[in-house]
Amino acid sequence: MRILLVSQYFYPENFRINDLALRLKERGHDVTILTGIPNYPQGRFYDGYTMFRNRYEIWNGMEIHRVPIFPRYHGAVRLSLNYLSFVVFGCYKAKVMKKHEFDVIYAFGTSPITQALPALTMKKRIHAPVILHVQDLWPENVLVLTGIKNKLLIDGLDRMVDSIYNRCDRILGTSQSFVEAIRARRGLRNKSKVGYWPQYSVVSGTQETVDGMFDSSCFNVVFTGNVGEGQGLPMLIEAAHICRDTKIRWHIVGSGRDLLHIQKLAKEKQVENLVTFHGRKPEAEIPAILNGADAALMIINPNPIFEKTIPAKFQTYLACGCAVLGCMEGEIKRLIQKNHVGMCADHISARSLARCAKEMSMCSQDELLSFRENALELSKREFDCDRLIDGLIEDMKRLCR
Numbered sequence: 389m390r391i392l393l394v395s396q397y398f399y400p401e402n403f404r405i406n407d408l409a410l411r412l413k414e415r416g417h418d419v420t421i422l423t424g425i426p427n428y429p430q431g432r433f434y435d436g437y438t439m440f441r442n443r444y445e446i447w448n449g450m451e452i453h454r455v456p457i458f459p460r461y462h463g464a465v466r467l468s469l470n471y472l473s474f475v476v477f478g479c480y481k482a483k484v485m486k487k488h489e490f491d492v493i494y495a496f497g498t499s500p501i502t503q504a505l506p507a508l509t510m511k512k513r514i515h516a517p518v519i520l521h522v523q524d525l526w527p528e529n530v531l532v533l534t535g536i537k538n539k540l541l542i543d544g545l546d547r548m549v550d551s552i553y554n555r556c557d558r559i560l561g562t563s564q565s566f567v568e569a570i571r572a573r574r575g576l577r578n579k580s581k582v583g584y585w586p587q588y589s590v591v592s593g594t595q596e597t598v599d600g601m602f603d604s605s606c607f608n609v610v611f612t613g614n615v616g617e618g619q620g621l622p623m624l625i626e627a628a629h630i631c632r633d634t635k636i637r638w639h640i641v642g643s644g645r646d647l648l649h650i651q652k653l654a655k656e657k658q659v660e661n662l663v664t665f666h667g668r669k670p671e672a673e674i675p676a677i678l679n680g681a682d683a684a685l686m687i688i689n690p691n692p693i694f695e696k697t698i699p700a701k702f703q704t705y706l707a708c709g710c711a712v713l714g715c716m717e718g719e720i721k722r723l724i725q726k727n728h729v730g731m732c733a734d735h736i737s738a739r740s741l742a743r744c745a746k747e748m749s750m751c752s753q754d755e756l757l758s759f760r761e762n763a764l765e766l767s768k769r770e771f772d773c774d775r776l777i778d779g780l781i782e783d784m785k786r787l788c789r
Contacts, residue, residue, distance in 0.1 A: 389784060390418045390489060392516075394507040395496035396457075396474045398423035400434055400449060400670060404700055405496045407590040409450060411777050419450045420487060422506060424457040425476045427643045429614055431460040455481045457504045462645065471500050483513060492784045501526040513593035517557035519780075521585065525569055528693045530675050550575030557787050560585035560780075564720050565696030585780060587700045588773040590708030591671060593764065597680035598673065603665070606637040607749035609713055610681040613701045614676055615644035617692070620687030623648065625713065626738030627745060628659040636662075636749050638685075641677060643668040678708040680754065683730065683748055688716035690736045695719065702725030706767035711734055711759035713748055715741040729763040 391412055398421055413419045426434040426445075436442055437454075445452040449647040455477035458469040462554045488510070495507035497520050504520050511518045527545035536542060550573060553559060561567040561580045571579045615621060621640070628638045640663065641651070647665070654663045669677065678684055688694045695718025702720055705712050712730030714721060722736040723733050731748045733740040751759075 389491045389781075389788065391420070391784070392493045392507075392510060393419060393421045393496065394423075394478070394488040394493060394504070394510070394780045395421070395498070395725060395751040396424045396471075396478075396503050397428055397496075397498065398426070398452065401426045401428045402589055403496070403498075404590060405429075408494075410448060410782075411593045411773070413448060413450055413532055414674050415777070415781065417781075420490070421447075421450060422478060422481060422485070422510075423452060423454055424478075425454050427457075427459040427470075429460075429616070431466075431645065433459055433464060447721075451487065453485060453487075461758075467581060471502065475505050478503075479509040482506045482509040483740070485510075488514055490514060490516050491788045492516055494784075495520045495556075497522045497524070497527055499524040499526070501549055504552050504556070504773065508552065509745055512554070518555070519558040519783065519787070520556040520558065521552070521560045521562070522570065523562060526639045526695055527568060529736040530570070532693050534690055544607065549573070554578075557581065558583065558783060559732050560783075562586050563696055563698040569696060583783075585770055585776065586698060587703055588748075588771050588776050589700075590769065590773075591675050591704060591707060594675040594679055596676040598676050599679065602709075603637060604681050605734070606635045607683070608613050608637050609745060610641060611685040611687075612641045612669075612677065613699075614635075615640065615642050615647045615650060617645050618689060619644075620715065620736075621650045622653055623736075623738045624685065625653045625657055625659060625663060625742055627742040628654075628662045629657040630739060630742035632662060633744060634657060634746060634749065636665045636745055639666060640664070640683070641669050641674070643667045663680070663783050674704065674754045675708045676709040677754065678705065681710060683745075684708075684710040686712060686714050686716065686720060688718070688720060688736075690717065695727045698723075702703040703767065703771045706763045706771065707762045709764040709767075711756055711763065712742075713745060715744070715752060719740070723766070727762055727766045728759065729766055 395405045399406045409419050425437050430603050439456045443454045457473040460470045493507045493516050495504045507518050526549050567584050571584045714732040724730050724732050734746040
């Protein structure tokens with residue numbers, strides 16, 4: 389098949405869409421990518437890229453067509469311009485791209501949902517079916533983050549979302565809760581086109597460890613990924629302060645817009661000797677890091693929308709066979725407790741997280757090993773990469789008939 393992937397983010401930015409493109413290519417499909425200029429998460433263009441430089445690339449035998457966008461930088465205005473510029477220039481590119489013979493279009497639906505519009509523009513031009521893979525629920529996500537209460541504005545957002553959903557030929561949710569929420573929309577005409585397609589891990593476990601990273605006499609809890617405002621990391625700092633007289637050590641592996649703020653909090657709470665910031669690491673090193681840790685941390689801030697989400701890092705933790713220390717409600721908590729892949733705090737608070745971390749640090753080696761084995765089993769059963777990719781390809785072929 390000739391497949392067009394539409395995503396604001398793509399290599400060298402670190403998103404799961406990169407791995408999906410490679411796997412589709414490995415299976416013999418002709419893959420083309422329509423994307424923006426890489427600037428996530430730092431908010432500035434990557435080295436070698438400008439508004440006009442490296443707009444067209446060949447990566448692993450796949451064509452990448454980049455549209456000019458404003459870098460994110462910091463602040464709501466800059467971020468809004470970043471999102472808007474991808475939609476505007478992406479739709480224009482979809483109208484004028486010389487290469488436009490595609491059998492199916494896949495839209496990687498991160499926020500905002502308007503990122504699907506370039507895919508729908510291409511659909512209108514060539515009459516190819518569109519699969520929208522919803523990563524964030526809209527308008528629920530924006531309402532929670534912005535606190536919008538204006539009914540007219542909310543109604544307008546609802547109509548926009550329904551319009552996008554109704555023009556897509558297939559909608560995939562990353563969690564069962566997402567599927568239920570999308571199907572429940574009154575404006576969605578064909579509810580049967582909504583299906584479940586969770587994210588899979590792009591890495592697998594290893595027996596290797598990173599020398600010198602962890603003190604083996606301590607209980608080491610590691611957080612990996614984007615250090616953003618929505619990650620709940622101030623709770624980690626507060627929990628570290630509460631656990632200051634224990635042998636629990638906390639590790640943050642990643643970077644992001646909130647990193648300086650979290651480092652400042654650690655200094656204010658005087659936990660610099662308990663919380664280690666390792667910076668951003670290559671994805672290939674994450675399995676060895678997780679293998680050396682005693683537990684991998686997941687915090688999801690209290691929010692009815694976030695509770696429906698299965699963040700991609702959860703699949704990474706499972707695939708690497710790492711026990712999970714959770715502080716959340718909703719879908720992830722249900723999976724952790726039902727499948728015994730770790731332990732969850734009773735409530736979403738620093739005190740509850742600290743109490744759960746202390747309890748987990750007292751587990752025997754056999755108990756921790758059982759968590760690890762259960763994590764691997766859940767990964768193979770629910771989030772197996774080959775099975776999920778095969779299912780997506782079958783979906784694509786069915787739409788092309």
